[in-house]
Amino acid sequence: MTPPPFHPPQRTLMGPGPSDVHPRVLAAMGRPTVGHLDPRFIDMMDEIKSMLQAAFLTDNAMTLPVSAPGSAGMECCFVNLVQPGDKVVVCQNGVFGGRMKENVVRCGATPVMVEDPWGRAVDPDKLRDTLKAHPDARLVAFVHAETSTGARSDAETLCAIAREHDCLVLMDAVTSLGGIPVRVDAWGVDAVYAGTQKCLSCAPGLSPVSFSERALARVRGRQAPVQSWFLDLNLVTGYWGGGAKRAYHHTAPVNALYGLHEALRMLLEEGLEAAWARHRRHHDALRAGLEAMGLTLVVPEAERLPQLNAVSIPAGVDDGAVRARLLEDYGLEIGAGLGALAGKVWRIGLMGNTCRRRNVLFCLAALESVLSGLRAPIQRGVAVDAAMAAYRAPA
Ligand SMILES: Cc1ncc(COP(=O)(O)O)c(C=O)c1O
Numbered sequence: 014m015t016p017p018p019f020h021p022p023q024r025t026l027m028g029p030g031p032s033d034v035h036p037r038v039l040a041a042m043g044r045p046t047v048g049h050l051d052p053r054f055i056d057m058m059d060e061i062k063s064m065l066q067a068a069f070l071t072d073n074a075m076t077l078p079v080s081a082p083g084s085a086g087m088e089c090c091f092v093n094l095v096q097p098g099d100k101v102v103v104c105q106n107g108v109f110g111g112r113m114k115e116n117v118v119r120c121g122a123t124p125v126m127v128e129d130p131w132g133r134a135v136d137p138d139k140l141r142d143t144l145k146a147h148p149d150a151r152l153v154a155f156v157h158a159e160t161s162t163g164a165r166s167d168a169e170t171l172c173a174i175a176r177e178h179d180c181l182v183l184m185d186a187v188t189s190l191g192g193i194p195v196r197v198d199a200w201g202v203d204a205v206y207a208g209t210q211k212c213l214s215c216a217p218g219l220s221p222v223s224f225s226e227r228a229l230a231r232v233r234g235r236q237a238p239v240q241s242w243f244l245d246l247n248l249v250t251g252y253w254g255g256g257a258k259r260a261y262h263h264t265a266p267v268n269a270l271y272g273l274h275e276a277l278r279m280l281l282e283e284g285l286e287a288a289w290a291r292h293r294r295h296h297d298a299l300r301a302g303l304e305a306m307g308l309t310l311v312v313p314e315a316e317r318l319p320q321l322n323a324v325s326i327p328a329g330v331d332d333g334a335v336r337a338r339l340l341e342d343y344g345l346e347i348g349a350g351l352g353a354l355a356g357k358v359w360r361i362g363l364m365g366n367t368c369r370r371r372n373v374l375f376c377l378a379a380l381e382s383v384l385s386g387l388r389a390p391i392q393r394g395v396a397v398d399a400a401m402a403a404y405r406a407p408a
Pocket residue numbers: 029030082083084085087109156158159160161185187188208217218
């Protein structure tokens with residue numbers, strides 16, 4: 014028997030991504046599909062490229078969305094920039110630094126790890142010491158916004174240190190783009206990848222990337238061909254490169270790209286600075302409410318991401334039961350801890366279209382009600398007021 018049509022349940026997505034997709038983006042994705050070499054579509058691709066340059070704050074000509082999720086953007090950066098036998102310094106302070114290491118190994122290169130505790134930023138001094146001890150390293154890779162912990166690393170300083178040691182820089186901006194400043198040119202990032210499903214208010218499935226001239230020179234100078242056919246920049250540019258003449262490489266996800274076009278239009282209409290300020294404002298209110306309830310955030314204040322809030326689970330509280338009640342009773346998704354933080358934290362996302370006052374207040378009220386029902390040791394009746402007081406405080 015044919016199954017009935019799939020109608021997804023109504024959810025408020027306050028986990029680590031995907032976040033709520035804006036209705037304008039969903040409407041754009043529902044428009045009629047055209048051919049991926051249609052001249053009108055190619056014009057739209059050019060607009061996506063220039064809007065991505067604006068979002069990444071870069072003039073890099075090689076700025077485009079990879080037709081696959083953030084993990085493919087990560088892999089695209091590594092397979093193009095790393096050759097067998099290279100030495101790559103990888104900073105790890107959570108799950109995604111670990112995936113970077115795995116990419117380096119699979120490229121036949123040697124990772125040199127700079128390890129920091131989960132929930133802390135990457136320590137610039139450790140990177141400096143590691144680069145001194147490994148003068149033959151060719152690349153430094155780090156995650157700007159570690160979604161597994163909510164820690165934000167000082168990308169500008171890490172880039173400067175890498176540059177002092179003549180290394181290219183590869184940065185993960187999956188969770189940072191659109192939520193906090195990402196200044197690709199000013200910081201000197203050579204390769205960066207992001208995701209559409211976090212602070213861009215877009216559906217999952219695409220990964221914007223950008224490569225500097227320095228990075229492209231390294232790609233051109235490779236001895237070994239890029240081992241991935243699909244992600245080889247030399248081939249991808251035949252389709253995404255400039256000018257009206259485009260060669261077939263793969264069938265672009267046409268409707269997903271309509272969505273990204275609309276999401277980028279929305280980001281630029283709002284303005285980058287305003288989007289960053291919005292994420293900060295709602296984070297401040299959420300934090301005020303959580304702390305009033307007696308809950309604590311894992312990451313020290315100076316290293317916190319506004320868009321991903323890792324909250325310690327109070328002793329004796331059943332992680333899974335709370336998340337299940339939130340989902341079933343309120344249609345509210347928050348994230349579980351990953352890796353070393355599994356069972357120890359909840360991850361509350363305030364990303365993109367999710368990052369709004371009514372969601373902050375809804376989340377606080379729902380969490381308070383569920384925790385009270387489970388007799389968790391929290392302060393009752395204060396969280397929403399604390400958040401409202403934060404909203405009234407001068408910016
Ligand atoms: C920091 C970071 N890097 C990479 C990824 C992988 O992205 P995707 O799940 O879209 O493949 C994620 C996804 O959550 C992420 O948060």
